Amino acid sequence: MTTITVPPSPLSPDEDANKLRKAFQGLGTDEKTVIEILSHRSAGQRLAIAKAYAHLYGESLLERLHSELSGDFRKAVMLWTMDPAERDAKLANKALKRKGDRDLWVIIEVACASSPDHLVAVRKAYCSLYSSSMEEEVAQSFSTVHPLSKLLVRLLTSYRYSGDHVDSELAKYEAAQLSDAVKSNQIGRDDVIRILSSRNKSQLKETFKYYNENYGKHIVEGKHQCKTPRPKWMAAKTTLSPTRGQIGSDGSGKKAPADIEVIDKSQFTTLLKTAIWCLASPENHFAEVVRTSVVGLGTDEDSLTRAIVTRAEIDLEKIKEEYKIRYKTTLRADVIGDTSGDYKRFLLALVGSEGP
Amino acid sequence: MTTITVPPSPLSPDEDANKLRKAFQGLGTDEKTVIEILSHRSAGQRLAIAKAYAHLYGESLLERLHSELSGDFRKAVMLWTMDPAERDAKLANKALKRKGDRDLWVIIEVACASSPDHLVAVRKAYCSLYSSSMEEEVAQSFSTVHPLSKLLVRLLTSYRYSGDHVDSELAKYEAAQLSDAVKSNQIGRDDVIRILSSRNKSQLKETFKYYNENYGKHIVEGKHQCKTPRPKWMAAKTTLSPTRGQIGSDGSGKKAPADIEVIDKSQFTTLLKTAIWCLASPENHFAEVVRTSVVGLGTDEDSLTRAIVTRAEIDLEKIKEEYKIRYKTTLRADVIGDTSGDYKRFLLALVGSEGP
Numbered sequence: 259m260t261t262i263t264v265p266p267s268p269l270s271p272d273e274d275a276n277k278l279r280k281a282f283q284g285l286g287t288d289e290k291t292v293i294e295i296l297s298h299r300s301a302g303q304r305l306a307i308a309k310a311y312a313h314l315y316g317e318s319l320l321e322r323l324h325s326e327l328s329g330d331f332r333k334a335v336m337l338w339t340m341d342p343a344e345r346d347a348k349l350a351n352k353a354l355k356r357k358g359d360r361d362l363w364v365i366i367e368v369a370c371a372s373s374p375d376h377l378v379a380v381r382k383a384y385c386s387l388y389s390s391s392m393e394e395e396v397a398q399s400f401s402t403v404h405p406l407s408k409l410l411v412r413l414l415t416s417y418r419y420s421g422d423h424v425d426s427e428l429a430k431y432e433a434a435q436l437s438d439a440v441k442s443n444q445i446g447r448d449d450v451i452r453i454l455s456s457r458n459k460s461q462l463k464e465t466f467k468y469y470n471e472n473y474g475k476h477i478v479e480g481k482h483q484c485k486t487p488r489p490k491w492m493a494a495k496t497t498l499s500p501t502r503g504q505i506g507s508d509g510s511g512k513k514a515p516a517d518i519e520v521i522d523k524s525q526f527t528t529l530l531k532t533a534i535w536c537l538a539s540p541e542n543h544f545a546e547v548v549r550t551s552v553v554g555l556g557t558d559e560d561s562l563t564r565a566i567v568t569r570a571e572i573d574l575e576k577i578k579e580e581y582k583i584r585y586k587t588t589l590r591a592d593v594i595g596d597t598s599g600d601y602k603r604f605l606l607a608l609v610g611s612e613g614p
Numbered sequence: 615m616t617t618i619t620v621p622p623s624p625l626s627p628d629e630d631a632n633k634l635r636k637a638f639q640g641l642g643t644d645e646k647t648v649i650e651i652l653s654h655r656s657a658g659q660r661l662a663i664a665k666a667y668a669h670l671y672g673e674s675l676l677e678r679l680h681s682e683l684s685g686d687f688r689k690a691v692m693l694w695t696m697d698p699a700e701r702d703a704k705l706a707n708k709a710l711k712r713k714g715d716r717d718l719w720v721i722i723e724v725a726c727a728s729s730p731d732h733l734v735a736v737r738k739a740y741c742s743l744y745s746s747s748m749e750e751e752v753a754q755s756f757s758t759v760h761p762l763s764k765l766l767v768r769l770l771t772s773y774r775y776s777g778d779h780v781d782s783e784l785a786k787y788e789a790a791q792l793s794d795a796v797k798s799n800q801i802g803r804d805d806v807i808r809i810l811s812s813r814n815k816s817q818l819k820e821t822f823k824y825y826n827e828n829y830g831k832h833i834v835e836g837k838h839q840c841k842t843p844r845p846k847w848m849a850a851k852t853t854l855s856p857t858r859g860q861i862g863s864d865g866s867g868k869k870a871p872a873d874i875e876v877i878d879k880s881q882f883t884t885l886l887k888t889a890i891w892c893l894a895s896p897e898n899h900f901a902e903v904v905r906t907s908v909v910g911l912g913t914d915e916d917s918l919t920r921a922i923v924t925r926a927e928i929d930l931e932k933i934k935e936e937y938k939i940r941y942k943t944t945l946r947a948d949v950i951g952d953t954s955g956d957y958k959r960f961l962l963a964l965v966g967s968e969g970p
Binding site: 374375378381382385389390391392393394397398401411412415416417418419420421423448449452455456457458 | 753771812
């Protein structure tokens with residue numbers, strides 16, 4: 259459910275490109291026009307405008323936006339104007355370079371909160387942009403971090419069946435497998451990763467439903483009541499499987515770590531939780547991303563921009579509903595409170611109005 | 615390099631469909647016309663004919679071929695007429711049901727001897743046809759067979775960079791990793807699977823080249839001189855990594871094997887070899903598939919058909935060259951010796967002539 263509003267009879271791509279060109283010319287940039295046009299056009303229309311702009315004026319719209327705008331406003335407008343697959347490939351690449359905890363969220367979002375076709379398009383774009391595959395970089399970057407590498411690679415390389423077919427018996431069986439992994443303190447076990455990385459999303463929702471019904475009560479996240487409860491097993495006391503030393507040194511003579519690293523348990527649990535949310539109820543995850551980016555001192559503009567730009571045409575309406583329930587305030591109000599200027603105006607145009 | 619010959623001015627799809635329709639009508643089928651048309655049309659032309667046929671006569675060309683033809687000829691013509699991605703999805707599904715040694719070859723061929731885009735198309739087709747993903751079925755079918763499951767899933771889910779960029783330092787480093795895995799008798803090690811399943815094909819060829827140059831002499835396969843020598847490490851004494859018991863029982867209460875199975879070492883080595891050949895020199899692998907299908911008593915028509923039908927428009931010309939060098943006879947001569955009737959005529963039309 260998109261939150262942007264497209265005029266019933268928008269201008270043609272050529273007309274839009276022309277208005278943008280005029281907004282760039284002269285002293286200073288007419289940011290108001292840039293926002294007015296780009297924030298009210300769908301992904302397809304934005305691509306058509308970029309194409310028309312390049313054709314008419316012999317320069318790249320993205321490059322011109324880069325030279326005309328600045329700061330967080332520029333970042334947001336550029337991410338919004340890019341081809342969505344290319345945008346996500348770039349976000350993933352940046353995250354892979356930084357490798358912080360929050361950066362891993364980005365990788366998991368791309369892997370789990372995308373449609374199978376979009377995920378493939380992102381992987382193609384990644385190969386074109388960086389002359390290497392996304393899984394190759396992930397596998398190499400985290401090759402000694404067990405079982406994180408396996409989890410990320412399997413999630414990123416999935417092409418899930420996207421129909422609604424659900425096998426209830428299988429869901430019961432696999433809910434039991436998940437329960438066993440939790441009880442045995444082996445949450446990084448191969449079968450857990452296999453289930454999360456290969457089953458279709460409807461099937462997984464059924465599995466989590468059985469889990470909640472049969473292996474404990476719903477988990478309420480923190481003080482806030484989730485609309486879609488986080489599967490209970492995510493909050494159980496969990497540790498990784500006892501795999502330390504399984505792989506051994508790589509023996510290459512170039513760089514031979516004495517042993518593999520084992521990722522911090524709570525960090526792995528958080529990432530697995532992120533994956534489950536992105537798979538079963540991405541609106542929960544993205545509500546948390548936005549909230550985390552605005553609470554406390556300072557704002558994490560990169561995360562705020564990413565959540566709004568990447569979800570505006572997918573499920574931002576649901577994220578806003580979830581936000582209201584969980585945080586007793588509106589996403590729009592939090593954006594107003596934490597941003598300013600053109601950046602604020604642009605994000606608010608994407609966020610749209612809040613319902614009654 | 616395709617081996618089929620397409621007339622410089624072929625009939626239109628409507629005209630071809632009409633000729634096929636006439637070949638089906640009356641008493642008996644005019645197989646000669648079926649062969650004459652279909653074996654001399656490219657994949658795109660065949661799809662256009664099938665579309666025109668359905669449009670003109672309100673029935674599926676594939677279904678009509680199924681009811682008009684029979685035996686190995688029917689199987690071959692149908693595989694040839696199908697959309698290539700759908701064809702490979704069907705071959706993989708059949709192989710997954712049977713799970714014999716030779717069936718695993720089929721999975722590896724699809725995973726390693728396809729272009730990245732074709733592999734994705736096969737995975738999409740698989741989801742549409744079977745309401746589950748290919749990796750889901752592979753992961754489930756072989757979940758207790760370690761490390762085969764990991765190898766197959768990682769190969770099948772790859773989307774490799776398909777450019778020519780090669781990093782020589784990386785090739786040296788990874789050749790050393792492979793050598794270490796062989797020396798430590800741990801050929802099923804995670805780093806071996808990571809390298810084979812994520813690196814681009816040009817990079818892998820460079821890695822195997824370094825391996826051959828630095829860790830031993832070339833291996834000559836059996837009595838026959840390979841044009842592209844099999845990487846030496848494939849013939850070294852190798853065993854799997856000592857992973858027995860790593861995963862433990864699945865603890866589901868439904869079916870809880872006491873321990874995981876460990877695939878027979880020589881079987882795993884053969885499969886890894888198949889993967890390496892399909893990645894670095896598929897013509898070697900398919901020459902072997904054809905040869906194995908015709909030598910000895912009886913013919914393995916399914917394998918013979920698969921090799922010729924799936925490679926005719928890709929690299930059958932190279933396979934024929936390789937065949938001549940390795941087996942001191944021609945592929946065409948072996949097809950003539952082991953097949954008969956319309957089946958023979960059809961395969962020979964796809965195989966084309968042998969050079970001087």
